[in-house]
Amino acid sequence: MSPSTSQALAIGLLSGAAMTVLATGLFSYWRPETKPEEPKHEEEMQSDIVDGVAGLIGNTPLMKIKSLSEATGCLILGKAEFLNPGGSSKDRVALNMIKTAEESGILKPHTGSTVFEGTVGSTGISIAMIARAKGYKAWIVMPDDQAVEKYQLLEKLGATVEKVRPCSIIDKKQFVNLARERASKFGEGEATGYFADQFENEANFQAHYTFTGPEIYRQTAGKIDALVLGAGTGGTLSGITCFLKEHVKNMKVFLADPQGSGLYNKVKYNVMYAPTEQEGNRRRHQVDTVVEGIGINRLTQNFDRGRRYIDDAFRVTDEEAIKMSRYLVREDGLFVGSSSAVNCVAAVRAAKQLGPGHIIVTLLNDSGQRHLTKFWSDEYLKAQDIYTELTPEETVLDFVK
Numbered sequence: 594m595s596p597s598t599s600q601a602l603a604i605g606l607l608s609g610a611a612m613t614v615l616a617t618g619l620f621s622y623w624r625p626e627t628k629p630e631e632p633k634h635e636e637e638m639q640s641d642i643v644d645g646v647a648g649l650i651g652n653t654p655l656m657k658i659k660s661l662s663e664a665t666g667c668l669i670l671g672k673a674e675f676l677n678p679g680g681s682s683k684d685r686v687a688l689n690m691i692k693t694a695e696e697s698g699i700l701k702p703h704t705g706s707t708v709f710e711g712t713v714g715s716t717g718i719s720i721a722m723i724a725r726a727k728g729y730k731a732w733i734v735m736p737d738d739q740a741v742e743k744y745q746l747l748e749k750l751g752a753t754v755e756k757v758r759p760c761s762i763i764d765k766k767q768f769v770n771l772a773r774e775r776a777s778k779f780g781e782g783e784a785t786g787y788f789a790d791q792f793e794n795e796a797n798f799q800a801h802y803t804f805t806g807p808e809i810y811r812q813t814a815g816k817i818d819a820l821v822l823g824a825g826t827g828g829t830l831s832g833i834t835c836f837l838k839e840h841v842k843n844m845k846v847f848l849a850d851p852q853g854s855g856l857y858n859k860v861k862y863n864v865m866y867a868p869t870e871q872e873g874n875r876r877r878h879q880v881d882t883v884v885e886g887i888g889i890n891r892l893t894q895n896f897d898r899g900r901r902y903i904d905d906a907f908r909v910t911d912e913e914a915i916k917m918s919r920y921l922v923r924e925d926g927l928f929v930g931s932s933s934a935v936n937c938v939a940a941v942r943a944a945k946q947l948g949p950g951h952i953i954v955t956l957l958n959d960s961g962q963r964h965l966t967k968f969w970s971d972e973y974l975k976a977q978d979i980y981t982e983l984t985p986e987e988t989v990l991d992f993v994k
């Protein structure tokens with residue numbers, strides 16, 4: 594290429610580039626203004642957009658627990674309640690108790706009104722979360738021996754947390770009694786104190802009768818041979834049981850009860866008595882178990898609402914619950930809390946009693962994350978002398994007798 598030709602080419606390229614820049618600039622300058630797309634009308638939006646945290650509650654999946662199903666020859670299904678936004682099935686209860694109080698005019702948002710509750714933790718966390726979302730305060734009275742992460746969560750959610758020594762329900766300082774008393778003395782002007790009272794409040798039962806029960810019915814197309822559940826307040830067991838017994842023929846209901854709880858004897862022999870509660874025998878809790886959330890030594894109205902439908906009960910030891918929780922992680926990658934582990938032990942026992950080919954439903958109430966410093970802590974279990982190891986060879990049929 595001669596110098597004059599390459600000079601001409603360079604000039605051509607340069608002027609071409611300059612024209613392009615100029616044209617682009619002019620075009621964007623003159624371009625008619627484009628408006629951002631109008632947001633679509635709500636009806637046209639995705640139907641899975643929900644309204645705040647309350648919209649995330651419920652409609653939890655029902656999961657097949659593969660290891661337990663394969664070991665027993667039954668289909669063992671766990672309702673994944675740990676997926677609720679507050680981390681447990683108690684979200685449903687807290688939401689319904691607060692809604693019911695609003696409907697009856699007891700609670701008005703943004704008036705300084707406060708929801709009081711006596712709880713071992715999960716219900717408190719759910720109440721604290723929903724109270725925030727709806728413009729209330731939460732005041733939670735709890736026994737002081739629960740897993741530390743529950744108190745921490747409550748504080749982060751802005752609740753007032755009052756810890757008390759565990760004692761009998763006949764004591765005025767028992768956590769439920771104290772919550773009731775605090776609520777009765779609270780209030781000024783428009784600000785009211787509402788005692789949620791999950792043990793006796795029918796809105797607890799209704800949350801499960803109206804939502805959890807029908808969800809399970811839909812998810813299984815009504816094909817359920819057995820429902821297996823533990824009980825604290827009894828709201829979950831009674832609510833789901835009453836709905837399903839009305840709609841599913843020949844379904845059996847089994848109570849899963851941790852050691853130290855009196856409900857097992859109440860169901861089997863109509864006597865509320867746990868040998869570990871005998872004088873001089875009591876070791877750690879009101880209910881002598883490492884399991885939190887289920888097991889109780891009194892008859893609540895919410896348990897009584899479904900009691901007539903309970904066919905039988907299984908007692909589950911701490912050792913079985915601990916092994917089950919470790920087994921579910923080892924086999925299924927499923928990390929659950931203590932009450933869910935009790936439910937799964939009892940589900941396997943139900944499967945053994947019924948034989949292969951049956952469909953058994955239970956609840957996975959909360960995740961192991963809420964139990965890291967107690968049920969899931971080897972150090973804690975060793976200090977309490979209840980440490981137990983799942984050996985690599987052990988299968989579920991070895992440790993669930």
Ligand SMILES: Cc1ncc(COP(=O)(O)O)c(C=O)c1O
Nearest residue numbers: 715824825826827828829886958
């Ligand atoms: C984690 C967990 N699972 C299960 C239950 C028992 O449910 P219910 O009170 O409906 O018997 C509770 C009760 O507090 C709980 O905290």
